[in-house]
Amino acid sequence: MAQHINPSKARTGVPGLDDILIGGLAQERVFLLEGTPGTGKTTIALRFLIEGVRAGEKGLYITLSETETELRQTAESHGWSLDGIEIFEVVPPESLLDAEQQQSLLYASDLELGETANLIFDKVEKTKAERVVLDSLSEIRLLAQSSLRYRRQILALKHYFARHKSTVLLLDDLTTETNDKTVHSVAHGVIRLEEMSPDYGAERRRLRVVKYRAQGFRGGFHDFSIRQGGAIVFPRLVAAEHRRAISRAQMKTGLPGFDKLLGGGIEGGSSTVVVGPSGSGKSLICLQFIRETIRNGGKAAMFIFDEEMGLLVDRAKPLGFDLAAMRDCGKLSITQLDAAELSPGEFAHTIREAIKDPAVKTVVIDSLNGFQASMPQENSLLLHMHEMLQYMNRQGVSTFLTVAQAGFMGDMKSPIDVTYLADAVIMLRFFEAKGSVRRALSVVKKRTGFHEDTIREFWIKNGLQIGEPLTNFQGVLRGVPWLAPDTPVSASPDGA
Numbered sequence: 001m002a003q004h005i006n007p008s009k010a011r012t013g014v015p016g017l018d019d020i021l022i023g024g025l026a027q028e029r030v031f032l033l034e035g036t037p038g039t040g041k042t043t044i045a046l047r048f049l050i051e052g053v054r055a056g057e058k059g060l061y062i063t064l065s066e067t068e069t070e071l072r073q074t075a076e077s078h079g080w081s082l083d084g085i086e087i088f089e090v091v092p093p094e095s096l097l098d099a100e101q102q103q104s105l106l107y108a109s110d111l112e113l114g115e116t117a118n119l120i121f122d123k124v125e126k127t128k129a130e131r132v133v134l135d136s137l138s139e140i141r142l143l144a145q146s147s148l149r150y151r152r153q154i155l156a157l158k159h160y161f162a163r164h165k166s167t168v169l170l171l172d173d174l175t176t177e178t179n180d181k182t183v184h185s186v187a188h189g190v191i192r193l194e195e196m197s198p199d200y201g202a203e204r205r206r207l208r209v210v211k212y213r214a215q216g217f218r219g220g221f222h223d224f225s226i227r228q229g230g231a232i233v234f235p236r237l238v239a240a241e242h243r244r245a246i247s248r249a250q251m252k253t254g255l256p257g258f259d260k261l262l263g264g265g266i267e268g269g270s271s272t273v274v275v276g277p278s279g280s281g282k283s284l285i286c287l288q289f290i291r292e293t294i295r296n297g298g299k300a301a302m303f304i305f306d307e308e309m310g311l312l313v314d315r316a317k318p319l320g321f322d323l324a325a326m327r328d329c330g331k332l333s334i335t336q337l338d339a340a341e342l343s344p345g346e347f348a349h350t351i352r353e354a355i356k357d358p359a360v361k362t363v364v365i366d367s368l369n370g371f372q373a374s375m376p377q378e379n380s381l382l383l384h385m386h387e388m389l390q391y392m393n394r395q396g397v398s399t400f401l402t403v404a405q406a407g408f409m410g411d412m413k414s415p416i417d418v419t420y421l422a423d424a425v426i427m428l429r430f431f432e433a434k435g436s437v438r439r440a441l442s443v444v445k446k447r448t449g450f451h452e453d454t455i456r457e458f459w460i461k462n463g464l465q466i467g468e469p470l471t472n473f474q475g476v477l478r479g480v481p482w483l484a485p486d487t488p489v490s491a492s493p494d495g496a
Contacts, residue, residue: 010131010167013051014044016233020209020218025189028165030158032183034172035193039205040226041171042066045133046075047230048169052131053084060129061087062120064139078230088123090116113143117153121160130166137172137183151182158186188213201340207233223345234345237352239390244358246396254292257466261443263451266424268361270448271389271399273419276428280439281460282402283312285426286364287321288464289400294331298361301333301354305370309336320463339373344384347371351388355397363392367402368418385418423447431476440476441466
């Protein structure tokens with residue numbers, strides 16, 4: 001969906017977050033940014049103030065927990081300058097720290113809460129700040145000691161900031177009374193940050209807009225990461241929001257036998273699953289489509305999870321696929337992905353960036369097993385895949401996914417069944433004949449038109465070579481076929 005920027009919005013400056021917020025934060029309102037320690041609240045808050053300076057607005061960071069030195073070190077780690085932003089450390093008056101001068105008729109917390117509020121109000125008055133960050137509400141909650149006093153204090157802060165026309169970001173680290181929703185009811189909007197620790201691999205972060213008054217926003221969870229340079233949010237992909245005028249011309253494979261099997265070829269803007277055991281030739285089938293795309297003047301993108309990129313390039317060249325040359329001339333992009341470091345949202349974002357070029361006509365994901373490994377504790381793999389495939393189809397991109405099945409012959413099972421999502425399914429099999437192991441290929445599904453229902457033998461030698469239909473065999477797909485007596489077996493090109 002196109003992002004409509006409202007001039008009355010305060011942009012956060014965090015890539016992807018303004019898209020989720022449909023332009024940013026409403027000006028002169030109070031927002032809550034909550035999350036446990038380490039989720040990225042300070043990083044996002046500093047970026048919010050830096051974006052304000054770029055827009056010509058004064059910024060004020062009020063901290064009750066971190067020191068100014070710590071905040072400046074955080075900014076330096078991201079390469080940021082805090083020029084134009086004032087950092088105000090709120091510390092209790094010395095009299096409250098001196099036991100001899102403490103008043104005995106009033107609780108120290110009563111005095112400290114009042115003093116803290118006055119210090120905050122005075123600082124805002126002096127700086128005339130248009131963007132304010134208050135870090136964190138947990139300290140104010142502790143000083144208030146009761147829900148009633150805490151709510152009254154939050155309301156006082158809200159009304160004060162409204163009079164001074166400030167856009168405010170309140171930070172809450174959820175370290176005390178996490179079930180207290182006081183600020184949720186008072187704030188104009190609420191953004192919640194979460195951090196998850198999978199059994200293996202780096203931590204995963206995601207955020208969700210819990211509330212935004214009188215404003216639409218992108219609902220649900222959105223993955224985000226923190227890198228040098230700040231936070232990057234990956235808005236959840238909604239395929240229905242993206243559509244491009246496309247032509248669905250049929251794409252040939254360059255192999256006559258394969259084209260016959262496919263009923264002429266693969267339609268543009270469709271999705272194909274290539275399924276088979278390890279080593280059966282799934283990647284090479286996909287490389288064949290990549291080469292033909294480039295021969296016809298298009299571009300291709302390949303995302304590999306399982307194989308090391310250099311090994312793939314070296315292995316493919318003797319078979320007639322010069323991937324390095326395709327890459328060097330700008331026709332092919334190959335991206336190596338680390339399943340242990342990647343979130344589904346980031347992967348979808350990476351694909352979207354790759355196909356922004358309308359010349360990209362083919363995308364290969366090798367393999368779906370690796371993509372599944374990148375989200376072992378996620379329960380929505382099929383939903384992610386559905387949105388990605390629908391998105392690429394609507395962009396006119398032909399998508400090829402490889403799926404490795406467990407086992408080599410006989411009853412083989414896939415780790416996940418995505419065949420119902422795909423427009424076409426190409427099945428590869430090993431089978432035994434006359435004492436040698438051979439490969440077979442069949443098209444078991446094609447939504448967009450006629451295809452052969454035969455099984456053809458193929459060989460990997462100087463590229464792919466497709467044979468005639470195996471009409472005299474029974475049980476090829478089970479791996480141990482039966483051949484009628486006295487039926488000749490065609491020899492493969494290597495003499496087997």
